[in-house]
Every structure is written in structure tokens, then in C-alpha cells.
Amino acid sequence: MNLKELAKHLKLSQTTVSRALNGYPEVSEQTRQRVQSAARSLNYSPNTRAKSLATGRTQAIGHVLPISASHEMVNPVFGDFIAGAGRTYSAAGYEIVISLVQDQDEAAAYRNLHARGSVDGILVHGPHMSDPRIPLLRELGLPFVVHGRASQETGPYSWLDINxxxxxxxxxxxxxxxxxxxxxxxxxxxxxxxxxxxxxxxxxxxxxxxxxxxxxxxxxxxxxxxxxxxxxxxxxxxxxxxxxxxxxxxxxxxxxxxxxxxxxxxxxxxxxxxxxxxxxxxxxxxxxxxxxxxxxxxVRLAGEQAAAMLLDLIRDPARTPKTQVLEAELIIGASTGPAP
Amino acid sequence: MNLKELAKHLKLSQTTVSRALNGYPEVSEQTRQRVQSAARSLNYSPNTRAKSLATGRTQAIGHVLPISASHEMVNPVFGDFIAGAGRTYSAAGYEIVISLVQDQDEAAAYRNLHARGSVDGILVHGPHMSDPRIPLLRELGLPFVVHGRASQETGPYSWLDINxxxxxxxxxxxxxxxxxxxxxxxxxxxxxxxxxxxxxxxxxxxxxxxxxxxxxxxxxxxxxxxxxxxxxxxxxxxxxxxxxxxxxxxxxxxxxxxxxxxxxxxxxxxxxxxxxxxxxxxxxxxxxxxxxxxxxxxVRLAGEQAAAMLLDLIRDPARTPKTQVLEAELIIGASTGPAP
DNA sequence: TTGACTATTCAAAGCGCTTTGGGTGACATG
DNA sequence: CATGTCACCCAAAGCGCTTTGAATAGTCAA
Missing domain, CATH: 3.40.50.2300 (Response regulator)
Structure with a gap:
């Protein structure tokens, strides 16, 4: 079921159906109801690819996961981070695209994501003190938020880090x-x-x-x-x-x-x-x-918030970079005691 | 830089440029070289959305991660599984789309991925003994491979599991x-x-x-x-x-x-x-x-192989489901000894 | 010289959507 | 009665790619 079929079935134009479904005001309330219920009963969902081609927005966020070449391991916090970020994304209708990459060719991965236009923004994981990804992304003009920060990076960029x-x-x-x-x-x-x-x-x-x-x-x-x-x-x-x-x-x-x-x-x-x-x-x-x-x-909370920052940035790319520091609490457990 | 611009720059038609880049034989070797080097130097990559709209294939695989509602946790093996699967996917030019979902509305998530046409196939994680996702996916006609299996499921489906x-x-x-x-x-x-x-x-x-x-x-x-x-x-x-x-x-x-x-x-x-x-x-x-x-x-190896199975299935959807059992080795460590 | 190939190349249609730029009546206004 | 204003609705263009169906030029045997 696609727009064309749905429109034909309703004896309406594609324009009207599209507008009805996307909440534009130029549609009578009655038609809107009719369209929406038909869409539901015929199980219509717009094709994401076509939609993103038409709008220029992909409704997807890229997460590039560097695989440490030496240890072949994925950072164990990733699952929780993405679980947090995923909450934010899915509430806003965004998908997550994951790109796994040997850490030496990470730059190429970012260039690719940009050139192929497959994401609206990028969440950068595991920043180094001096991290070439930041100037690269700035140059590409792709909205991004860094989870952590890069101390030696002087220019402005958005990040969320714990203290x-x-x-x-x-x-x-x-x-x-x-x-x-x-x-x-x-x-x-x-x-x-x-x-x-x-x-x-x-x-x-x-x-x-x-x-x-x-x-x-x-x-x-x-x-x-x-x-x-x-x-x-x-x-x-x-x-x-x-x-x-x-x-x-x-x-x-x-x-x-x-x-x-x-x-x-x-x-x-x-x-x-x-x-x-x-x-x-x-x-x-x-x-x-x-x-x-x-x-x-x-780290789950960090994921939620970093994602929210990124979505803000995508909505308004002109906005100046935002930064956020989360404090860690010191909790006392059974593993410490006076020095012997 | 898009196809049209690249074609104009080369004074060729879009057709020829597209064919040159995609390895079709109807292009002279000379033009192909010329096109390829221009694409490289101008940093051209085809827009994935447009490409997938035109071809009907998305070059993306969906991984639906159920978030245990009670414990709000992501399965810790996920990172390694995806690292393995990612190797296979990226070698074949596929992207990974992750969909995080409360486990109660997982069915809706699959229907969505299908209706919106955002993936070519799905990898199913964490099957239950009796798992409604399997008949659902079969009904939707979307290629899928299960990591694990569902003992009470009678019909055929592809899976990879350890013994x-x-x-x-x-x-x-x-x-x-x-x-x-x-x-x-x-x-x-x-x-x-x-x-x-x-x-x-x-x-x-x-x-x-x-x-x-x-x-x-x-x-x-x-x-x-x-x-x-x-x-x-x-x-x-x-x-x-x-x-x-x-x-x-x-x-x-x-x-x-x-x-x-x-x-x-x-x-x-x-x-x-x-x-x-x-x-x-x-x-x-x-x-x-x-x-x-x-x-x-x-589990990393399982990811690699399950992904390979899925790609096979996508290439030839008519093929009968394949199954694969990996044996676990019993390795002796320091935690066992004779009963006291 | 001609017709049949072959090797290259191209124009245009189409993928499923959004969005621009009109139409068309109904109704109120002067 | 002419005009303007709304409220709705539509046809068609366009997003960036692939692919179909033709066109063009060069080659070669008849």
C-alpha cells in the first residue's frame, strides 16, 4: 500500500492525502478523519526512503562505533548508551544507523555517511584528547554531538560529558x-x-x-x-x-x-x-x-540527553553549540575502609 | 555533488555515469576510468535514499532490540554480536538499523519496519520458546534469521543457534x-x-x-x-x-x-x-x-555467521530456510574441582 | 555500396513521497 | 451584480538515482 493507491482508493489526490496525514491545515476535518482511518485500516505507512528523498531529511542518526583494532572489542557501555539515546530518538521518530568501523578508518566512515546522505546527524563516541573527527565534522557541516569531549580541541562544538x-x-x-x-x-x-x-x-x-x-x-x-x-x-x-x-x-x-x-x-x-x-x-x-x-x-541517562541535544541541533543548525556537564555522585560501598 | 552534476562535469549522460560506476559492461573501459577518477576526486558517493528508492533495495538490515520493560536493560552480548554481524554487513555494503523497543510492542516495530520499507531483512534477537515474531515475519514476507530458535515453533524458518x-x-x-x-x-x-x-x-x-x-x-x-x-x-x-x-x-x-x-x-x-x-x-x-x-x-562469531545467512536469504528469498548449530566447547578452568 | 552487427551513448520514465502554484465553488461585501 | 475572500482540493514538478528503449557511429562481411 502506497500513497498513490491510498489516494485512488479514497478518490482524493495524493496531495490531499499527504497533507491530511501530515497535519497540514488546508484539509477539512472531515476528510482528515476519513484519510486517517483509511490509512490505519489499510495499514499504510509512508515509505521512509521516498519521504527522506523528498524532504531532504533522513530522520536517522548515525552512531559510529570504533572497533579497537588491537582488542577487537566494542565498548561495553555502548548498549546502555544507545538504550538511552534510543528512547529520545524514537520519541522523535528518528532511526539509529550504526556503522562499525576499524578505528583507523573512522574518518572515511564519517565522510561516507555524509556524502551518501544517510543521516541527519552524528553522535561521536569515545573522543580522544586531540580528536580529528571534530574538525572533520565541522568541515562537513553535519550536526554532531560528542559524548565526552576533546580537551585539546579549541574550536566550539557540542558535547555532553561527566565531570x-x-x-x-x-x-x-x-x-x-x-x-x-x-x-x-x-x-x-x-x-x-x-x-x-x-x-x-x-x-x-x-x-x-x-x-x-x-x-x-x-x-x-x-x-x-x-x-x-x-x-x-x-x-x-x-x-x-x-x-x-x-x-x-x-x-x-x-x-x-x-x-x-x-x-x-x-x-x-x-x-x-x-x-x-x-x-x-x-x-x-x-x-x-x-x-x-x-x-x-x-551512561543511559547520558545517552538520553546527548540525543536530545543532537536533535535540537538538527532542528536549528544555526544555534551555537551547547555543552553539558553531568556530575558523578560518590557513593559509599563496602570496598573502602581506613588504611591498614 | 550528485549524479547530475557529475554527469554534467564529465559531459556525459547520467545513464553512462551510473553504469560506469556500477560496473555495467556497456561502457568503454576508457570512459569508466575517467568517470571513476572524477568521482573519486570530486568526492562523489551516490545518495543511499535515492538509490534505494530506485532499486527497491535498502541495503540495510534491521536489528530490533527488545528492552526488557521490567529491568530496562539491553542484553550485554548485543555489542559483541553486532560487532560480528557488522563485519559481514559492511563487507557487503549493508547498513545496520537499530530499533529499540519495549518488549510488549515489538510486533508493531516489525510491522513498521516492513511497512515503511526501511530494511531488506531482519535479525531476530532473544527468541522465546514460543515466539509470535516468527509467524509474523513469515506473514510479512520479510527475510529474517533468528539468533537462537523457538522450540515451540513448528514451521520452517532460518536460525543460527548454539547447542x-x-x-x-x-x-x-x-x-x-x-x-x-x-x-x-x-x-x-x-x-x-x-x-x-x-x-x-x-x-x-x-x-x-x-x-x-x-x-x-x-x-x-x-x-x-x-x-x-x-x-x-x-x-x-x-x-x-x-x-x-x-x-x-x-x-x-x-x-x-x-x-x-x-x-x-x-x-x-x-x-x-x-x-x-x-x-x-x-x-x-x-x-x-x-x-x-x-x-x-x-557470540561475535555467531553474529558474523547469522548475518551471512541473512544476506544469503535476501539474495535469494526463494531458498529454503537454512539452520546452523554451533557447538560450545567445554574449557576447563580454575573454578572446578572434586566434590568436597 | 549496403545491410547487419556491435559497441557506446543518451533521453526519458519511474521509484514514492512532498510541495509549489494554481483551480473551484461558496459565501460575504460593497 | 461584480468582486474579494475563504476553505478545499488538485496537477505537476522535483528529490537523486536506476533502467528501459533508442539512437548513433564504427566495423565488417556480402
């Missing part, structure tokens, strides 16, 4: 307050902007007490369970082992907990752990008492 | 062989087909030894860390506590491990655990020695 620096600064302060002095930082890859900022927060809190970070207690790696385990095992084997760990993801923290147990220690008593917690649906941080003391911020 | 029953049967046999007699099953929701089959495998192995499953040792829940923790904590508090756990997901198994530690027991010595392992990128089951003894099957 990574403040979160890790507070977490570090909390550990210092508990008497910990040898604190390990098990961070994500530090060319990623979020990891860089977390480290900055960590170092700032130490500096405020005239402490220097010990390079032997700092790791910057892909955030997997195994990488956390390894880092903790190696560090705990040292003579000057850390008494606390500050960790960038729950999954890594779980690996660290494993290493702590394996060393015959108890988390929260012998060794403290604070992790960042994205509040993922399948990996809740405990129920009544959180397993881990954590800096928490819902 | 869940056999995997859990083997795992149970292995535990029985180690002397365990009280084995707990911490399963996913059993209206999900995979969970039903795993349970069947578990029960079959017990029955082969004339053992009866104890309902007090069986759980069927959403597979989160917390649900695993709770299940294990409750079971381990019993007088007749289980000596082994058979678990449907790594994340749940991690919760179980937490409960085991908390009870002052040691996994692999006091309590054995076998889990299913989807071999997720960010949640590898250890490095040299696996953390958990596990039934392993790469």
Missing part, C-alpha cells in the same frame, strides 16, 4: 581522608579524554596534599577484567604495595577484586577500591549496600 | 564425574529458548544418573551480577547447600563467586562453578588458565 576530573579528585580525596597514601590508579587508555581527565583529578588531589603520584602504581590500559587483575596482582606483589586502588570501570574493578582475594587479602579491610560505575543495566553495583565505593553516573 | 542443551548436559556430566551431586542451576529466564534448552540439558544429565533436580537449587532470572550473588548466597546458607553451580552467564557467575567468597569458601575447592561464556571482548575468561570452567562459544 571526570572532579569525580576522581573527590574519590582520591576520600581515600586520602581514610589515611591511604599509596594509591594506585588503574585507568583506561590515557589518549582517551575521559581517562586523561580522571588522571588529572587523581593527581590534583594528591598534589593538594603535596604527594606525588608513583608511576609504578599507575596503569593505562584497555579496561577489561583481565587487565585489572594483572595490574593488581603485580602491584600487590610489590614490597611497597598500594593500600588502595582507584579504578576506571566496574569490570576492571572486578578483576582487581579477584587479585586481592587471590593474594589472601580482603577488599575493604586490607585493600580499598573505588571504581567508576556507569550504572549499567546488567552490572548494577550491588543492591542495598553497593559492592564498590564508586563514582557513579548513568 | 545449548548439549553444552549444559556436558557441563553437568563433568560435575557429576567430579563427584558433585547437589548441583545448582542458576539460569536465565526460562521462557527464553536458550535457557529452556540449558535446563533440559542439565536435567537430562541428571536423569542419566537417576538423579532428580532439586527445585530449591534452581533459579530462573534475569542474568545480572546481583541475581547470581543473591541466588548463591541463599543456596549456600542452606543445610543442604549445593557443592556446585551451573550458571548461564559470566556476569552471573561473578556474582556467585562473590557470594562464595563472602561465605568464607573458596571457589574451585569448596564449591565448583561452571558458567556459559560468550567470549565477550571486555570480559575474557582469564588469560592462560581460565577463571571459570565454562561452556564457551563466541
Amino acid at each position: 571526570n576530573q572532579r569525580a576522581f579528585e573527590r574519590a582520591t580525596e576520600f581515600l586520602l581522608h581514610l589515611g591511604h597514601r599509596r594509591i594506585a590508579l588503574v585507568n583506561g587508555l590515557e589518549f582517551m579524554d575521559f581517562a586523561f581527565r580522571r588522571r588529572a583529578g587523581f593527581e590534583a588531589a594528591l598534589a593538594a596534599r603535596d604527594l606525588k603520584p608513583d608511576p609504578a602504581l599507575m596503569r593505562s590500559e584497555e579496561m577489561t577484567e583481565v587487565s585489572g587483575y594483572r595490574a593488581a596482582r603485580e602491584m600487590l606483589a610489590r614490597d611497597d604495595a598500594p593500600t588502595a586502588f582507584l579504578v576506571s570501570s566496574m569490570i576492571t574493578a572486578i578483576g582487581i577484586r579477584r587479585a586481592i582475594h587471590e593474594a589472601g587479602l580482603e577488599m575493604g579491610r586490607d585493600v580499598s577500591v573505588i571504581t567508576h560505575d556507569d550504572n549499567l543495566g546488567y552490572l548494577k553495583n550491588g543492591h542495598s549496600v553497593p559492592i564498590f565505593t564508586a563514582t557513579r553516573s548513568s | 545449548n542443551q548439549r553444552a549444559f548436559e556436558r557441563a553437568t556430566e563433568f560435575l557429576l564425574h567430579l563427584g558433585h551431586r547437589r548441583i545448582a542451576l542458576v539460569n536465565g529466564l526460562e521462557f527464553m529458548d536458550f535457557a529452556f534448552r540449558r535446563r533440559a540439558g542439565f536435567e537430562a544429565a541428571l536423569a542419566a544418573r537417576d538423579l532428580k533436580p532439586d527445585p530449591a537449587l534452581m533459579r530462573s532470572e534475569e542474568m545480572t551480577e546481583v541475581s547470581g550473588y543473591r541466588a548463591a548466597r541463599e543456596m549456600l546458607a542452606r543445610d543442604d547447600a549445593p557443592t556446585a553451580f551451573l550458571v548461564s552467564s559470566m556476569i552471573t557467575a561473578i556474582g556467585i563467586r562473590r557470594a562464595i567468597h563472602e561465605a568464607g569458601l573458596e571457589m574451585g575447592r569448596d564449591v565448583s562453578v561452571i558458567t556459559h561464556d560468550d567470549n565477550l571482548g571486555y570480559l575474557k575468561n582469564g588469560h592462560s588458565v581460565p577463571i571459570f570452567t565454562a561452556t564457551r562459544s563466541s
Whole structure:
């Protein structure tokens, strides 16, 4: 069933039917009713491709997912982010187009999405500190919002980020307050902007007490369970082992907990752990008492809001870039205690 | 830059340019070269919407992600599955369209995708034992492949599944062989087909030894860390506590491990655990020695292959449905040992 | 020289929609 | 009675591509 058939069936012109369905005022209320009920009963939906060709808008948002070439992994927060964003999109009648891409040819992917005209806007994931995608997208003139930000990018652009620096600064302060002095930082890859900022927060809190970070207690790696385990095992084997760990993801923290147990220690008593917690649906941080003391911020919520920003930007491309910072809460769980 | 402009620039007709770019033989090799190099230097890519309107093919695959209304979570294997499928799709020039949907109105989502003509085929996730989506899609005439299968569905359809029953049967046999007699099953929701089959495998192995499953040792829940923790904590508090756990997901198994530690027991010595392992990128089951003894099957690989099946089906819709079973391997890790 | 091919190229129609630029009556106004 | 104003409705153009059906020129055997 297409417009033409529907129009013929109703003995009306395509124009009138189209207008009736799209809420234009030049149609009598009576015809509108007639058209709408016919459309419903004949199960008519306009062809998206034809519609977007005619209007110039695709009603689709592109999400480019870089696949880390080295680890062949998709960021585990992606599912929750997209679930949040999807809510916003579908409420506004937008589709999600996903483009998976080896991270080295990401630029080509964006150019393609633009040249082929398959999306109205792009949501940029996982920005690096210096990220060539931002000038590229600006040049292409495609509306975009960055989830996170790129510290070394000077020009204006829209982004939504959590306050990574403040979160890790507070977490570090909390550990210092508990008497910990040898604190390990098990961070994500530090060319990623979020990891860089977390480290900055960590170092700032130490500096405020005239402490220097010990390079032997700092790791910057892909955030997997195994990488956390390894880092903790190696560090705990040292003579000057850390008494606390500050960790960038729950999954890594779980690996660290494993290493702590394996060393015959108890988390929260012998060794403290604070992790960042994205509040993922399948990996809740405990129920009544959180397993881990954590800096928490819902990535699902971030998805919802970033999507809303992008839709605003698409509606009015002239608008100046908007930015938004979400604060993370510091929640106290069972994984921290006074320094032994 | 569009076809018309490119054609004018080359002083050729749109027909010829289109044919040159799409590899039709009625174009001289010389013009083809000229066209191709001009397209490249002018950065021309055909508009996907226009192309799909003209050809009737959208070059897009729909993935409908049901959001569990109760838990608001996206299945954590989704990222890896889509990463695998994405490889196949992008090699064939297909896009991925994601549709997030509350699970109660999934049927409407499929009807929509079809009526609006936005995809050439659909990949169905998370089939239930009896799943109305299968007859629906068959009726709509849209090519589809199911990741998993629906045991109660009688008609033919294409699916790709792992041998869940056999995997859990083997795992149970292995535990029985180690002397365990009280084995707990911490399963996913059993209206999900995979969970039903795993349970069947578990029960079959017990029955082969004339053992009866104890309902007090069986759980069927959403597979989160917390649900695993709770299940294990409750079971381990019993007088007749289980000596082994058979678990449907790594994340749940991690919760179980937490409960085991908390009870002052040691996994692999006091309590054995076998889990299913989807071999997720960010949640590898250890490095040299696996953390958990596990039934392993790469969900990423499943994605690659399911996508390939779907593309075959789209190329030749008349072809009879294909099915494929992937066997899971039983890998021995540190979480199992003789019954105490 | 002619007709039959073959190799290239093109104009135009059509995919399903929106939107521009009129029409056509009915009715009120002067 | 002529004119203007509404309220509705329509034909046709156009979005950027593919594809059908022809046209043109060159080649070759008869």
C-alpha cells in the first residue's frame, strides 16, 4: 500500500492525502478523519526512503562505533548508551544507523555517511584528547554531538560529558581522608579524554596534599577484567604495595577484586577500591549496600540527553553549540575502609 | 555533488555515469576510468535514499532490540554480536538499523519496519520458546534469521543457534564425574529458548544418573551480577547447600563467586562453578588458565555467521530456510574441582 | 555500396513521497 | 451584480538515482 493507491482508493489526490496525514491545515476535518482511518485500516505507512528523498531529511542518526583494532572489542557501555539515546530518538521518530568501523578508518566512515546522505546527524563516541573527527565534522557541516569531549580541541562544538576530573579528585580525596597514601590508579587508555581527565583529578588531589603520584602504581590500559587483575596482582606483589586502588570501570574493578582475594587479602579491610560505575543495566553495583565505593553516573541517562541535544541541533543548525556537564555522585560501598 | 552534476562535469549522460560506476559492461573501459577518477576526486558517493528508492533495495538490515520493560536493560552480548554481524554487513555494503523497543510492542516495530520499507531483512534477537515474531515475519514476507530458535515453533524458518542443551548436559556430566551431586542451576529466564534448552540439558544429565533436580537449587532470572550473588548466597546458607553451580552467564557467575567468597569458601575447592561464556571482548575468561570452567562459544562469531545467512536469504528469498548449530566447547578452568 | 552487427551513448520514465502554484465553488461585501 | 475572500482540493514538478528503449557511429562481411 502506497500513497498513490491510498489516494485512488479514497478518490482524493495524493496531495490531499499527504497533507491530511501530515497535519497540514488546508484539509477539512472531515476528510482528515476519513484519510486517517483509511490509512490505519489499510495499514499504510509512508515509505521512509521516498519521504527522506523528498524532504531532504533522513530522520536517522548515525552512531559510529570504533572497533579497537588491537582488542577487537566494542565498548561495553555502548548498549546502555544507545538504550538511552534510543528512547529520545524514537520519541522523535528518528532511526539509529550504526556503522562499525576499524578505528583507523573512522574518518572515511564519517565522510561516507555524509556524502551518501544517510543521516541527519552524528553522535561521536569515545573522543580522544586531540580528536580529528571534530574538525572533520565541522568541515562537513553535519550536526554532531560528542559524548565526552576533546580537551585539546579549541574550536566550539557540542558535547555532553561527566565531570571526570572532579569525580576522581573527590574519590582520591576520600581515600586520602581514610589515611591511604599509596594509591594506585588503574585507568583506561590515557589518549582517551575521559581517562586523561580522571588522571588529572587523581593527581590534583594528591598534589593538594603535596604527594606525588608513583608511576609504578599507575596503569593505562584497555579496561577489561583481565587487565585489572594483572595490574593488581603485580602491584600487590610489590614490597611497597598500594593500600588502595582507584579504578576506571566496574569490570576492571572486578578483576582487581579477584587479585586481592587471590593474594589472601580482603577488599575493604586490607585493600580499598573505588571504581567508576556507569550504572549499567546488567552490572548494577550491588543492591542495598553497593559492592564498590564508586563514582557513579548513568551512561543511559547520558545517552538520553546527548540525543536530545543532537536533535535540537538538527532542528536549528544555526544555534551555537551547547555543552553539558553531568556530575558523578560518590557513593559509599563496602570496598573502602581506613588504611591498614 | 550528485549524479547530475557529475554527469554534467564529465559531459556525459547520467545513464553512462551510473553504469560506469556500477560496473555495467556497456561502457568503454576508457570512459569508466575517467568517470571513476572524477568521482573519486570530486568526492562523489551516490545518495543511499535515492538509490534505494530506485532499486527497491535498502541495503540495510534491521536489528530490533527488545528492552526488557521490567529491568530496562539491553542484553550485554548485543555489542559483541553486532560487532560480528557488522563485519559481514559492511563487507557487503549493508547498513545496520537499530530499533529499540519495549518488549510488549515489538510486533508493531516489525510491522513498521516492513511497512515503511526501511530494511531488506531482519535479525531476530532473544527468541522465546514460543515466539509470535516468527509467524509474523513469515506473514510479512520479510527475510529474517533468528539468533537462537523457538522450540515451540513448528514451521520452517532460518536460525543460527548454539547447542545449548548439549553444552549444559556436558557441563553437568563433568560435575557429576567430579563427584558433585547437589548441583545448582542458576539460569536465565526460562521462557527464553536458550535457557529452556540449558535446563533440559542439565536435567537430562541428571536423569542419566537417576538423579532428580532439586527445585530449591534452581533459579530462573534475569542474568545480572546481583541475581547470581543473591541466588548463591541463599543456596549456600542452606543445610543442604549445593557443592556446585551451573550458571548461564559470566556476569552471573561473578556474582556467585562473590557470594562464595563472602561465605568464607573458596571457589574451585569448596564449591565448583561452571558458567556459559560468550567470549565477550571486555570480559575474557582469564588469560592462560581460565577463571571459570565454562561452556564457551563466541557470540561475535555467531553474529558474523547469522548475518551471512541473512544476506544469503535476501539474495535469494526463494531458498529454503537454512539452520546452523554451533557447538560450545567445554574449557576447563580454575573454578572446578572434586566434590568436597 | 549496403545491410547487419556491435559497441557506446543518451533521453526519458519511474521509484514514492512532498510541495509549489494554481483551480473551484461558496459565501460575504460593497 | 461584480468582486474579494475563504476553505478545499488538485496537477505537476522535483528529490537523486536506476533502467528501459533508442539512437548513433564504427566495423565488417556480402
